[in-house]
Amino acid sequence: MWCQSCREEYEERDAGTCKECYEEASETEEELKREIDDLKSKVAFLRLASPHDLVSTTDLVLHASSSTSPSSPSNPNSSLCTTPAVPAHRAVLISRSPVFKAMLENEMEESRSGIIKIYDVSYDVLRSFVHYLYTAEVLLDEHMACDLLILAEKYQVKHLKIFCEKFMTSKVNSENAVASYAFAHRHNAKQLLEASLSLIMDNMATLTEREEYKELVEKDPRLVVEIYEAYLTRQVNTAAKDLTLQP
Amino acid sequence: MWCQSCREEYEERDAGTCKECYEEASETEEELKREIDDLKSKVAFLRLASPHDLVSTTDLVLHASSSTSPSSPSNPNSSLCTTPAVPAHRAVLISRSPVFKAMLENEMEESRSGIIKIYDVSYDVLRSFVHYLYTAEVLLDEHMACDLLILAEKYQVKHLKIFCEKFMTSKVNSENAVASYAFAHRHNAKQLLEASLSLIMDNMATLTEREEYKELVEKDPRLVVEIYEAYLTRQVNTAAKDLTLQP
Numbered sequence: 001m002w003c004q005s006c007r008e009e010y011e012e013r014d015a016g017t018c019k020e021c022y023e024e025a026s027e028t029e030e031e032l033k034r035e036i037d038d039l040k041s042k043v044a045f046l047r048l049a050s051p052h053d054l055v056s057t058t059d060l061v062l063h064a065s066s067s068t069s070p071s072s073p074s075n076p077n078s079s080l081c082t083t084p085a086v087p088a089h090r091a092v093l094i095s096r097s098p099v100f101k102a103m104l105e106n107e108m109e110e111s112r113s114g115i116i117k118i119y120d121v122s123y124d125v126l127r128s129f130v131h132y133l134y135t136a137e138v139l140l141d142e143h144m145a146c147d148l149l150i151l152a153e154k155y156q157v158k159h160l161k162i163f164c165e166k167f168m169t170s171k172v173n174s175e176n177a178v179a180s181y182a183f184a185h186r187h188n189a190k191q192l193l194e195a196s197l198s199l200i201m202d203n204m205a206t207l208t209e210r211e212e213y214k215e216l217v218e219k220d221p222r223l224v225v226e227i228y229e230a231y232l233t234r235q236v237n238t239a240a241k242d243l244t245l246q247p
Numbered sequence: 248m249w250c251q252s253c254r255e256e257y258e259e260r261d262a263g264t265c266k267e268c269y270e271e272a273s274e275t276e277e278e279l280k281r282e283i284d285d286l287k288s289k290v291a292f293l294r295l296a297s298p299h300d301l302v303s304t305t306d307l308v309l310h311a312s313s314s315t316s317p318s319s320p321s322n323p324n325s326s327l328c329t330t331p332a333v334p335a336h337r338a339v340l341i342s343r344s345p346v347f348k349a350m351l352e353n354e355m356e357e358s359r360s361g362i363i364k365i366y367d368v369s370y371d372v373l374r375s376f377v378h379y380l381y382t383a384e385v386l387l388d389e390h391m392a393c394d395l396l397i398l399a400e401k402y403q404v405k406h407l408k409i410f411c412e413k414f415m416t417s418k419v420n421s422e423n424a425v426a427s428y429a430f431a432h433r434h435n436a437k438q439l440l441e442a443s444l445s446l447i448m449d450n451m452a453t454l455t456e457r458e459e460y461k462e463l464v465e466k467d468p469r470l471v472v473e474i475y476e477a478y479l480t481r482q483v484n485t486a487a488k489d490l491t492l493q494p
Contacts, residue, residue, distance in 0.1 A: 001259055005268035012248055016269030019261045021252035025272050032279040039286035042383050045406035046293035048342040056352070057337040059304065089338050090304040095295040105303070136289050159292035 048134040051088050060093075060104075060114040061085035064126035083123040086130050096133045097155040121151055132160050140167045146183065153187050165189045172196050174203050178212040185223055201231050295381040298335050307340075307351075307361040308332035311373035330370040333377050337361075343380045344402040368398055379407050387414045393430065400434050412436045419443050421450050425459040432470055448478050 002009055004022055017025070051058055063085050093100035093116075103110050110116045118126055125147040132138045136159070138148065149164035151157075169192045172180050177199040184193035200207060207213055207227075217224050249256055251269055264272070298305055310332055337358075340347035350357050357363045365373055372394040379385045383406070385395065396411035398404075416439045419427050424446040431440035447454060454460055454474075464471050 001262045001265075003265040003268055004262075005264045005272070008265070010265040014266045015248045015251075015262065016264040016266040017252045018248075018250040018255070018257035019263040021250055022263030022269075025252070025276070029272070029276060029279065032276065032283065035283055036279065036286065039283065039290060041406060041409075043286060043289050043293060045343070046290060046295075046383050048293075048338065051338075054338045054341060057306065057341065059306070089336065091295065091301045091336050091338070094301060094304065096292070136293050159288060162288075 043136070047136065048092065050131055050134055051086070051092075054089070055087050057089065058087035059090050060110075060116065061087050062116045062118055062126055062130060064121050064123045065117075065119040086123075086127050088130050088133075092133055097157050099155045118151075121147060125151065129160075133157070138163075140164065142168070142171055145171075149187060149189065161189075165192050168192050169195045172199055174199055177203070178207075178210055178216060181227070182212075182216055182220065182223060185220075197227065197230055200227055201234060204231060290383070294383065295339065297378055297381055298333070298339075301336070302334050304336065305334035306337050307357075307363065308334050309363045309365055309373055309377060311368050311370045312364075312366040333370075333374050335377050335380075339380055344404050346402045365398075368394060372398065376407075380404070385410075387411065389415070389418055392418075396434060396436065408436075412439050415439050416442045419446055421446055424450070425454075425457055425463060428474070429459075429463055429467065429470060432467075444474065444477055447474055448481060451478060 001012070001015070003016075004019070016022075048054070064083055090104050094104055100116075103116070105111070121129070125144065128138050128144060129148055129151050132148070138144070138160075140148070140163075145164040145167045149161055149168065152161035152164060168180065168183075168189070172192070172195045177196045180192060180196040181200060183189070184196060213224070248259070248262070250263075251266065263269075295301075311330055337351050340363075341351055347363075350363070352358070368376070372391065375385050375391060376395060376398050379395070385391070385407075387395070387410075392411040392414045396408055396415065399408035399411060415427065415430075415436070419439070419442045424443045427439060427443040428447060430436070431443060460471070
């Protein structure tokens, strides 16, 4: 027989589908592609101009601390005004984040002054964060993904958090698995947690030699316990499966 | 053979694809569906809250004339302040429409006053128009589609114009074909023009009896000429094809 799709001959044992199903599947594919085109043009329409191109209409500014370590801002006030402000619109922040919504719709200091101070990020990260709120676009590297995920979690911008988590999950390897696992745990990133835990368990033989492992034992031994528990569960399941498969 | 998709038996002459192509097609379908899910969540993210929910942050208002006929506002000034204003954000209007962008980024009266007067629409249409600029959503009926298309053309909101045109094209029938054709011509709606012209040509026998035809001959005879020219071209082509097919 001749395949209607690749136009090559095949044997009966390599048969796939009947003609009707093939034609239906082709139609479905066309429909899905049309839907994708429609959605893409909707995304293009809904994307706002960058706030820097709309600066004359902005009604608040965000200030970042120049401290680059998100977890330990040494002196929050010292560098506040040394980095440029990031202009934005209340309406956009309110639409994108329930945290900004609560902050700006109530009589809070930020709402009155039109200044939102964000101590625990660098200027570059804050700028990318705000840019994402307008455009749903950002160029990620591993550092940026990590910092933006933290910010997205803090301000409950789910879409950005998922985007960063996907990126980080695609970058997990045996070298960074322990660090990724600890990070995922800290920031409730389930997909990243599962991917890194799975990779850790695939490399249990070398786990205890790793520097990050030793650090984790020091800092957060409960997390290490969870690794061992997961490993044990996996071993028990594998053993049970092997037993079932025995003749 | 058994079809892997519908699980029914089929004869050799009803064969569709080989197994490899079937599996590939299934994977492609899954991928396309994932892409659709991603795009849908991006659309949900980019959608702004309705301006009515953001009213405390709006920085301009649009006023509609209560005149319901878009083409003949009898006295533009008479009803300006009798309908409620539609609040909006400069940033959103600038992002969505090059016409609003030019209006608001230059020192025009509208930019200074924060009031945009739109005489040739009803309040309901203007509200739906602005709502669409924020959300890419609108509930259409034939009147609304028609009025919004006009507004979308005027303010160069391409995405909305295409959306309305698609809706109107889906509603063309032998009853409204002549009116749709004239409307499409006036507003550069190519898809609608082709659909209505095709339907007119399918019903040429009754064309001259129609009231809208007689009106069109009065108002815009050149459009009627174009109908006859298209009909003639179609007849010539059909005749040529018939000749080729003759043995």
